[in-house]
Amino acid sequence: MKKIEAGSLYLKQHRDLFQCPICKGDFEKVEGHSVVCANGHHFDVSKKGTLHLLMKGGQNEYGKEMLSSRKNLADTGFFFPLLDDVYAHIDKPESATVLDVGCGEGSHLHYLTEKGLKGAKIGFDISKDAIQLAASNFFPDAFWCVADLAHSPFAESAFDVILNIFSPSQYQEFDRVLKPGGKVIKVVPNAQYLIELREQLYALDATKREYDNQQVVNRFYDIYPDAVSEEVLYSVALDAQSYSWLMEMTPLSWGASETALANAAANPLKSVTVAVTLLVATKAI
Ligand SMILES: [Zn+2]
Incomplete structure (x- = not known):
């Protein structure tokens, strides 16, 4: 077909x-x-x-090259341990209806599908390029659409699970589209996330080197006082190729000086830390 x-x-x-x-x-x-x-x-x-459900043109802050690099890096297994943890929080994966908010180029939802998500799945992103790439690579896994949570094209009480992996949140909207008893699973970076890269790119600039997720975590607990959280920490070995994908993928490289980028290119990291917090909340029944 x-x-x-x-x-x-x-x-x-x-x-x-x-x-x-x-x-x-x-x-x-x-x-x-x-x-x-x-x-x-x-x-x-x-x-x-795919379906284009935006009122006006989408933002394409992530270029095609960046999206391809993210897919290539994802294919190496870079995110698998954290996604395994996400998967473990999904009840009834064989039938759960899942909405992936800010799905990017679709690699995360693809991996979770391979693991066993078999219900209806929708991945959406505000980036048209991301959705085109998702539909090119992972078409049968999910329905892919270009959409904006601010003008939501999703029905009330329709989803068992909202995945919110490294993407912005809109909790009021999450609450509206979740079924009673449904779950929000949010992944946010921790201070140690890609710390080696931060140190390499921002040796002289503490404000850019340091990252604190406390505000994001606090906000989640304000909205969902009964939420649970879990930290996931692991190290990923890199070769020259995966290091260059990482550099192309991460917004961290955007603010770095020419000197720092040249130094990084000449001294590729051999490994990098992935450190994230998983925040999981259940909508009241
Ligand atoms: Zn209408």
Whole structure:
């Protein structure tokens, strides 16, 4: 089946997971390769089987090269231990309906699918390039769409799990789209995350070298006082290739001086620390 056909069929079967981002009404039907709401707003499925649900042009702060590097690095297993931990928190993976918020180029949801997520899955991102890459590489894993949580195209009480991995949050919206008893699983970097790279790039600049997630964690606990948290810490061995992918992937390199970048290129790191906090909250029943 062509991707556009498969995408349209998915929408027919899972129309109830979405709402019109313009009027917030239900999508009433799928006509050909378009989904249509009660007020006649149309959204067309693309050739790649994706849906573009943004009101205006998306932000593309992450370029294609950066997204490809992230995929390449993800393929090496860079994130697997932390994703294994995420997976362990998903109840009934064989049937859970999952929304991956800010899914990027789709590698995380792909890995979790390989591990055993078998329910309906939607990955979305505000970046069109990211969604195109996700649909190119991981089409059957999930329905991929370009969307913005601020103009949410997702239906109320539709999801068992929200994945929020290294991406911004909108808790009010999470709460609205989660089913009662559903879970938010958020991953945030810790102070030690990529510490070797911070030290290499910002040896002379403590404000850029240091990172503190306390505000983010505190905010999560303000919203979800019964949340649980877990720290995941491991070291990843790097070779010249994976090091260059890491450098291309991370926003850390954006603010570094030419000298620091040249020094880094001449002295590739042999390993790097992955240190994150997993925050898990359950919506009241
Ligand atoms: Zn509408």
